Amino acid sequence: MRKILVVVLLVMVGAGVTMAQTGIKKKRPLPADYGRVVMNNFSEKKGLAPVVFDHWIHRAKFSCRLCHVDLAFAMKAGGTGIKAADNMSGYYCGSCHNGTRSFDGEKVFTSCSTLAVADSAKQCDRCHSYGKNVRKEYDFIKFTRDLPKERFGNGINWEKAEEDGKIKIIDFLEGVSIKRQSLTAQKDFALSGKVAGMPEIIFSHKKHTVWNGCELCHPEIFVGVKKGATKYSMVEIFDGKYCGVCHSTVAFPLLDCQRCHTKPVQ
Amino acid sequence: MIMMKRRALLVTTVLSVLLFFLGMYVYIPSALSAQDEWRKEFDEICGKTQDAMTLPAEELKSLSERCDRLKPQIEKLDESQKKVYLKRLQMCKDLFVYVLKSRETKP
Numbered sequence: 414m415r416k417i418l419v420v421v422l423l424v425m426v427g428a429g430v431t432m433a434q435t436g437i438k439k440k441r442p443l444p445a446d447y448g449r450v451v452m453n454n455f456s457e458k459k460g461l462a463p464v465v466f467d468h469w470i471h472r473a474k475f476s477c478r479l480c481h482v483d484l485a486f487a488m489k490a491g492g493t494g495i496k497a498a499d500n501m502s503g504y505y506c507g508s509c510h511n512g513t514r515s516f517d518g519e520k521v522f523t524s525c526s527t528l529a530v531a532d533s534a535k536q537c538d539r540c541h542s543y544g545k546n547v548r549k550e551y552d553f554i555k556f557t558r559d560l561p562k563e564r565f566g567n568g569i570n571w572e573k574a575e576e577d578g579k580i581k582i583i584d585f586l587e588g589v590s591i592k593r594q595s596l597t598a599q600k601d602f603a604l605s606g607k608v609a610g611m612p613e614i615i616f617s618h619k620k621h622t623v624w625n626g627c628e629l630c631h632p633e634i635f636v637g638v639k640k641g642a643t644k645y646s647m648v649e650i651f652d653g654k655y656c657g658v659c660h661s662t663v664a665f666p667l668l669d670c671q672r673c674h675t676k677p678v679q
Numbered sequence: 680m681i682m683m684k685r686r687a688l689l690v691t692t693v694l695s696v697l698l699f700f701l702g703m704y705v706y707i708p709s710a711l712s713a714q715d716e717w718r719k720e721f722d723e724i725c726g727k728t729q730d731a732m733t734l735p736a737e738e739l740k741s742l743s744e745r746c747d748r749l750k751p752q753i754e755k756l757d758e759s760q761k762k763v764y765l766k767r768l769q770m771c772k773d774l775f776v777y778v779l780k781s782r783e784t785k786p
Contacts, residue, residue, distance in 0.1 A: 485766040499759040591726045599732065628728050628770040632777040639784045 444568040445469065445553035448663035450490045451543055459497075463543035468663050469567050470551045473574075474516060476584040477659075478626040483590045484508050488633065488658055497525040506540070508589055516583070522550075565666045572620065582624070596622050603676055607646060613676035634658050717752045721764065724749065725771040731778045739775045746772035 442449070448468030456463045471480065480486045484505060487493040493505065500507035509516075510524035522539060538547050560580070561573040574580045584590070599618035606613060621630065634655060637643030643655075650657040651667060660667055724745050727734065734742075746768055753764045 482767065482770060485763040487766075494762075496759075499762070502757070502759040504759045504763050591722045593726055593729045596729045626728065627731060628774040632773050633770070639781065 444557075444566070447567045447666075448472070452491065452495065453543070454491055454494050455496060456541055461537060461541040462545055464540045465542045466540075467549070467551075469553065469569075470556070472571065472663065473556070473580050474583060476582050476624045478624060478629055479584055479586060479590065481629050482626055483586060488629075500525040501527065508586060563665060563669070565669050566664070584624075593626075596626070602640075606674060612671070612674040614673045615675045616673075717749060717756075720745065720749050721753075721768065725767060728771055728774050731774055734778075736779060736782060739779045743772055743775045743779070746775070 445467075450466040450468060451463050452466060453463035481488060485493070486505065495505045499505050500510065503511055506524040509521050512520070512523035512526070514521045523536070524540060526536070538545055539550075557567070557569050561570040561577065562568055563570040571580070575582055585592070599622065601615055601617045601619065604614040604616055635643065645655045647667075649655060651661065653661050656673070657667065665672055724742055727738075727742055731739065749768060750765070753761060753768060755761075756764065
C-alpha cells in the first residue's frame with residue numbers, strides 16, 4: 414500500500430515539475446481543421462448554427478488575394494461582418510456560391526437564399542454546421558492524397574503542389590476582379606534573427622506576391638514604410654501579428670522554423 | 680359626349696404610356712452609365728496597385744486623390760456593395776500612400 418502511494422506521489426510530483434517547466438501545450442489542430450474559421454457574427458442571433466469555413470479547400474483552389482482583396486474578406490476572423498443579405502446580393506461568399514458559377518466543371522452551391530428549396534434546413538447546414546455532424550462535399554484525405562506533404566499545418570506543401578501542377582490556383586473572378594498586369598517581382602531580402610546563431614530569414618517577395626499582391630500585406634499588416642524600421646520579435650509573431658497573421662493561422666505554422674530561417678549564419 | 684370623353688381618355692392613356700417609355704429610354708441608360716462610371720474609375724485606380732512600386736510620385740498622389748473623389752460615389756451604393764467596395768478602395772489608397780511614404784523616408 415505504502416509503495417503504491419509513493420509511486421502515485423512520484424508521478425504527481427513529476428507531472429507537476431514538467432507542467433511548471435513547459436506549461437500546458439496547446440492542442441494542435443488536425444490537418445483538416447488547420448485554418449478553419451468559425452463565423453458567428455449574426456448566426457446564433459438568427460437561430461442558426463455558426464458557419465464553419467474550411468480554409469484548406471478554398472486555398473487549394475483560389476489565391477489569397479482573390480478572397481481577401483477582390484472579395485474584401487477581412488484578414489481577421491469575424492472582421493468582415495458578413496450578413497446573409499450580403500451573400501444573397503452576390504457579395505462575399507455569394508460572389509461564387511450563387512448557384513450560377515462553376516469551377517472545374519462543377520456548379521458551386523448557393524450560399525444563402527430566400528428561395529424555398531426542397532430541404533432548406535439541409536441547405537443552410539452546409540455552411541451553418543458548427544456542432545453538427547454534416548457530411549462535407551470535399552473529403553480532406555481523399556483530396557490531398559496525391560499532394561506533396563509537409564510536417565505541420567494542413568500537412569500539405571501548397572507551394573510545391575502548385576509548382577507541380579497538382580493544384581491550379583484561380584486568381585481572377587469575372588465581374589469581380591480587376592484585370593491586372595502581371596506583377597514585377599520585388600527582390601528577396603534577408604532579415605537578421607535576434608538570437609545569436611539563428612539562421613537569417615530569407616523573405617521571398619516573389620512567393621508572397623504571387624498569391625497576395627501588394628495591398629494585402631501593405632500597409633495593413635506591415636505598417637512600417639522604412640525597411641528595418643519596424644522591429645518585431647517572435648513573441649509578437651506568435652501573438653498573431655506581422656508574419657503571424659497568416660503563419661499562425663492558415664499558412665505553414667511558426668513551428669516550422671527552417672522554412673523561414675533558411676540562410677546559414679556567415 | 681360620351682364618345683368624346685372616351686377618346687380623350689384613350690389619348691391620355693396612349694400619351695402616358697409613350698411618356699413612360701420615353702422616360703425609361705432616357706433614364707435607364709444614364710443610370711447604367713453612372714453605375715458603369717464609378718466601376719470603371721474604380722477598376723482603373725485599383726488596377727494600378729500592381730505597378731505601385733514603379734509609378735512616379737506624382738501619379739501615386741493623383742491616384743490617391745482619385746480614391747478620395749470616388750469614395751462619396753461608392754458611399755451612395757447599397758449596403759453590401761458599399762461595404763465591399765469601400766474596403767477595396769481603402770486598400771488601394773492605403774497602398775499608394777504607403778509607397779509614397781516609403782520613398783519619402785528612404786535614406
